[in-house]
Every structure is written in structure tokens, then in C-alpha cells.
Amino acid sequence: xxxxxxxxxxxxxxxxxxxxxxxxxxxxxxxxxxxxxxxxxxxxxxxxxxxxxxxxxxxxxxxxxxxxxxxxxxxxxxxxxxxxxxxxxxxxxxxxxxxxxxxxxxxxxxxxxxxxxxxxxxxxxxxxxxxxxxxxxxxxxxxxxxxxxxxxxxxxxxxxxxxxxxxxxxxxxxxxxxxxxxxxxxxxxxxxxxxxxxxxxxxxxxxxxxxxxxxxxxxxxxxxxxxxxxxxxxxxxxxxxxxxxxxxxxxxxxxxxxxxxxxxxxxxxxxxxxxxxxxxxxxxxxxxxxxxxxxxxxxxxxxxxxxxxxxxxxxxxxxxxxxxxxxxxxxxxxxxxxxxxxxxxxxxxxxxxxxxxxxxxxxxxxxxxxxxxxxxxxxxxxxxxxxxxxxxxxxxxxxxxxxxxxxxxxxxxxxxxxxx
Ligand code: UD1
Numbered sequence: 001x002x003x004x005x006x007x008x009x010x011x012x013x014x015x016x017x018x019x020x021x022x023x024x025x026x027x028x029x030x031x032x033x034x035x036x037x038x039x040x041x042x043x044x045x046x047x048x049x050x051x052x053x054x055x056x057x058x059x060x061x062x063x064x065x066x067x068x069x070x071x072x073x074x075x076x077x078x079x080x081x082x083x084x085x086x087x088x089x090x091x092x093x094x095x096x097x098x099x100x101x102x103x104x105x106x107x108x109x110x111x112x113x114x115x116x117x118x119x120x121x122x123x124x125x126x127x128x129x130x131x132x133x134x135x136x137x138x139x140x141x142x143x144x145x146x147x148x149x150x151x152x153x154x155x156x157x158x159x160x161x162x163x164x165x166x167x168x169x170x171x172x173x174x175x176x177x178x179x180x181x182x183x184x185x186x187x188x189x190x191x192x193x194x195x196x197x198x199x200x201x202x203x204x205x206x207x208x209x210x211x212x213x214x215x216x217x218x219x220x221x222x223x224x225x226x227x228x229x230x231x232x233x234x235x236x237x238x239x240x241x242x243x244x245x246x247x248x249x250x251x252x253x254x255x256x257x258x259x260x261x262x263x264x265x266x267x268x269x270x271x272x273x274x275x276x277x278x279x280x281x282x283x284x285x286x287x288x289x290x291x292x293x294x295x296x297x298x299x300x301x302x303x304x305x306x307x308x309x310x311x312x313x314x315x316x317x318x319x320x321x322x323x324x325x326x327x328x329x330x331x332x333x334x335x336x337x338x339x340x341x342x343x344x345x346x347x348x349x350x351x352x353x354x355x356x357x358x359x360x361x362x363x364x365x366x367x368x369x370x371x372x373x374x375x376x377x378x379x380x381x382x383x384x385x386x387x388x389x390x391x392x393x394x395x396x397x398x399x400x401x402x403x404x405x406x407x408x409x410x411x412x413x414x415x416x417x418x419x420x
Contacts, residue, residue: 001392002417003392004389004392005413006380006381006386007386008384008385009382009384010410010411010412011246011247011410012246012248012249012409013248014250014409016405017252017253017254018232018236018253019047019232020042020045020229021045021194021231021232021233021235022050022235023189024229025049025050025229026050026053026093026097027195028194028198029041029053029074030172031195032076033057033060033062033074033101033102034101034176034222035076035202035222035223035225036105037202038073038224039076039226039227040071041071042229043229043230043231044066045235045400046400047397047399049091049092049397052088052089052091052092053092053094054066054072055088056084056085056089059084060081061078062074062076062078063078079105082108083109084098084110086144089111090112091397092114096111097168097172099111099127099131100168100171104172104174104175104176108149109145109147110146113145118333118368124166126160126161126165129157129160130170133156134153134170134181135151135152136173137149152176154174154178154218156182157181157183158185159186162212162298164187164298166187167183168187168195171183171206174216174218175216175222177218178218179217180217181218182214182216183213183214183216184212186208186213188210188298188299189298190230190256190259191230192210194230198227202223204222205218230259231256234303234305234306234371236252236281237306238374238399239252239409240252240281241306241310241313242378242411243284244283244285245312245316245378245381245382247286248409248410249282249284249285251282251283252282256279257276257277257280262300262302263306266292266302270317271286272284272285291319291321291356292314294314295324296324296325304328305371306371307323307371308331308334308374309375311352311375312382315338315344315360315382316356316357318356320355322351322354324351325350325352329350332347334367334371335347335352337366337372338365338375338376340364341360341362341365342358342359342363343360344358359384360380360383361383361384362385363387364387365387365388365389366390369394370395370398373389373391373395374402376389377402381413388418392415403415
């Protein structure tokens with residue numbers, strides 16, 4: 001079993017480049033099935049979720065060719081069935097996108113209930129509500145979501161909760177639907193916009209992505225195309241927080257600064273010095289970080305996927321910070337692991353009260369999910385002595401060789417084979 005071993009206390013310094021966005025990649029890869037043609041996806045992150053999804057795509061007949069320059073070619077001309085196997089999708093949340101896209105193109109899809117990180121209940125009722133409103137029959141039998149439609153017809157779908165997954169899934173199903181599908185109360189995350197942009201270069205008619213009303217006008221065919229995935233907002237935020245917690249001076253390249261506004265604003269409030277350029281942000285930490293309160297919200301609010309890393313940072317700051325998680329019902333499981341490093345945090349429901357200046361010290365810990373793993377890495381960078389982080393496979397789901405990137409900034413970090 002692989003572990004990440006960090007000897008903390010080193011100030012991070014230098015330049016790091018972020019990879020393509022995980023949550024855009026895992027939507028755009030299945031979206032390529034919509035075209036009966038060849039698509040080329042550039043700036044692909046080499047992460048486990050992408051690997052898993054590519055395998056699931058191959059199993060249904062898409063020919064996926066990974067090049068060594070972060071480019072994936074997907075040939076969807078020979079898709080030969082519409083049923084994804086449990087084994088191919090069980091670890092990936094985004095497998096649900098196969099449902100919308102296969103249903104839209106072939107009128108039929110069978111996809112096992114999605115896996116992914118465990119943040120409590122992760123319902124898909126809004127996906128089903130949208131597909132059903134468009135004329136599909138959707139049943140869940142023995143853990144498999146089965147959807148069928150002789151034809152899909154555009155309609156108005158109001159999402160009861162702002163859901164990234166439901167917004168994208170309905171958008172995918174609507175590509176070939178008759179007439180106009182209107183998604184109201186849609187998610188506005190950068191990866192929703194990126195998926196819409198990708199579909200539009202293939203000939204789809206998606207308007208309004210990035211606002212809370214998206215209109216999809218059905219078309220009769222899509223063609224292939226080449227598309228470059230946006231940079232990963234969460235990976236960028238993780239390195240920004242790592243710079244802050246080590247009192248470092250790090251420039252994070254290949255970002256879209258607009259996507260980072262909520263993080264830039266919180267780090268600024270904490271006394272970090274921040275400067276931005278066209279595609280970079282420079283973060284300078286110091287020994288006088290002050291606590292802040294953070295509430296996670298759908299975009300453009302503070303992203304829930306940076307909440308655990310932010311908790312780690314608040315352990316170092318002066319004063320008490322309150323974190324309120326409004327997106328997921330149970331996203332504080334990692335806090336028991338942070339406590340092994342000396343964190344002083346009290347959790348009450350969806351609120352965590354973090355007492356700062358915790359004096360973190362190295363320990364044996366385990367990642368409990370992807371961003372929980374990132375939080376442990378961030379905390380370990382600031383902890384005295386050696387921290388050994390197990391369950392690295394979670395971290396690999398969303399970070400491309402995190403140890404290489406942090407190592408290039410001066411962190412003492414290694415990946416080793418070791419039992420925790
Ligand atoms: C996506 C991201 C995940 C991120 C989350 C919120 C991907 C692959 N994953 O997950 O990293 O943490 O957005 O930004 O992009 N909900 C319902 N019914 C539904 C769907 C969702 O009630 O049918 C609720 C969820 O329980 C949650 C909230 O809506 O409370 C947001 O979920 P959603 O945006 O759908 O998350 P995912 O798309 O699964």
C-alpha cells in the first residue's frame with residue numbers, strides 16, 4: 001500500500017503549474033459520446049478518476065487513446081452497448097454522466113448507482129426529475145439506474161437544489177431532444193461552463209451556462225472536435241493554501257484567476273499577500289495569519305471541495321475560525337485524522353469550530369476521501385516531524401503526482417510503499 005511521507009516545517013517557495021480540471025474532465029470525457037465521431041481532449045489531468053472513466057468508456061465501445069502529452073482521443077463511432085458495468089464505475093461519482101449522454105444519443109442507458117467520495121447521502125433525484133420531465137422512463141433496479149425513451153422532448157426543468165451533476169446530466173440528455181430544454185436554478189460552476197463550451201464546439205446549442213438559466217436547443221447531429229480543458233480550480237486552491245500554511249511564497253500558474261476569487265478573498269482576509277496576473281496567482285504567507293469564518297456555497301461561493309484544506313489552514317492561524325458546510329451533510333469525517341496531528345476542532349452538525357495556533361506535529365493518518373487527503377497533506381506540510389498519510393489512492397483520484405509538484409516547491413515529501 002502506498003503512503004505519502006512528509007517531513008513538515010519547510011517553507012514552500014517557487015512556481016507550480018496546475019493540471020486540467022478534474023470535474024470538467026470527468027464530464028467532458030463522457031460528453032464526447034454525444035458525437036458519432038472523434039473528439040480530442042487536451043490538458044487532460046492524469047488522475048485516477050480519468051483513468052477509471054476512460055476504462056468505463058472503452059467497455060461500452062468507445063475507443064480511447066491516451067497520448068503522452070495530456071491528450072485523449074475518443075472515437076465514439078462504434079459504441080456497441082448502453083450498459084456500464086458496476087466494476088467499471090463503482091469508484092467514480094461522475095459515472096452518472098453516462099446516463100444522460102447515452103440516453104440522449106441512443107434512447108437507452110443502464111448505469112450502476114454512482115460511487116465516489118462518501119459525504120453522507122448523495123441523492124440523484126434531481127437528475128431523474130429532469131430526465132423524466134423530458135419523457136424518459138427511469139427506474140432503479142438492483143442498484144442499476146435504467147433509463148429509456150422513444151424520444152426526448154425539451155421542457156422546463158426547475159432544480160430544487162443547485163446540483164452540478166443534475167445540471168450537466170440534463171444538458172447532455174437535451175442535446176438531441178426535440179425543441180428547447182430550459183434548466184432553471186442551474187449550477188454555475190466553471191466545469192458546467194466548460195462542458196457547455198465543449199458541446200457547443202461539437203455543434204450543440206447550449207446557451208446561458210454560467211448563469212442560473214441554461215437553454216439547450218435540440219440538434220440532429222454533432223461532429224467531432226478538439227477541446228482544451230480549463231485549469232483545476234481546486235488543485236490551484238490547494239497549492240495556494242499550502243503556500244499560506246507554510247508561510248511560503250508560491251506562484252500558481254495556468255489558472256483562471258476569476259475562478260479563484262472566493263479563495264483569494266479568504267486568504268487576503270487572513271493576511272496573506274496575494275497578487276494575480278492573466279493566468280497566475282502569487283500567494284505569500286507569513287507567521288501572522290488570522291482566523292476567518294468560511295461558509296461553503298455553490299459557485300461563485302467558497303467551494304466545498306476546498307473546505308477540508310481550509311480547515312487545515314485555520315489550525316495554524318491566530319484565533320478561532322468557524323467553518324459552515326452547506327453543500328454536503330457529512331463532510332467533516334477527516335477531522336478525526338487532523339486531530340491526530342494536534343488539531344483542536346469541535347464539530348457540531350454542519351459546523352466546525354477551529355481553534356488556531358494548534359502546534360501541529362507529525363503522526364500516522366489516513367485519507368478518508370479525496371479532499372480529506374489533500375487537507376492532511378496541507379496540514380502535514382506545516383506539522384513538526386514526520387507525517388505518514390495512508391489511503392493515497394483517494395488523493396490520486398484528483399491530484400496528478402501531488403508529491404512531485406509540492407516537492408518542486410521545496411516540500412520534503414515522498415511516495416513510499418509502506419503499511420500504515
Ligand atoms: C460535484 C463535484 C463535487 C463537488 C460538488 C459540489 C463532480 C464530479 N463532483 O458533485 O466534487 O463537491 O459538485 O460542488 O463534479 N443533490 C440532491 N439531489 C440530486 C443531486 C444533488 O439533493 O439529484 C444535492 C446533494 O446532496 C448536495 C448538493 O445537491 O447536497 C450538491 O450536489 P451536486 O452539485 O449534485 O454534487 P455532485 O455533482 O455529485
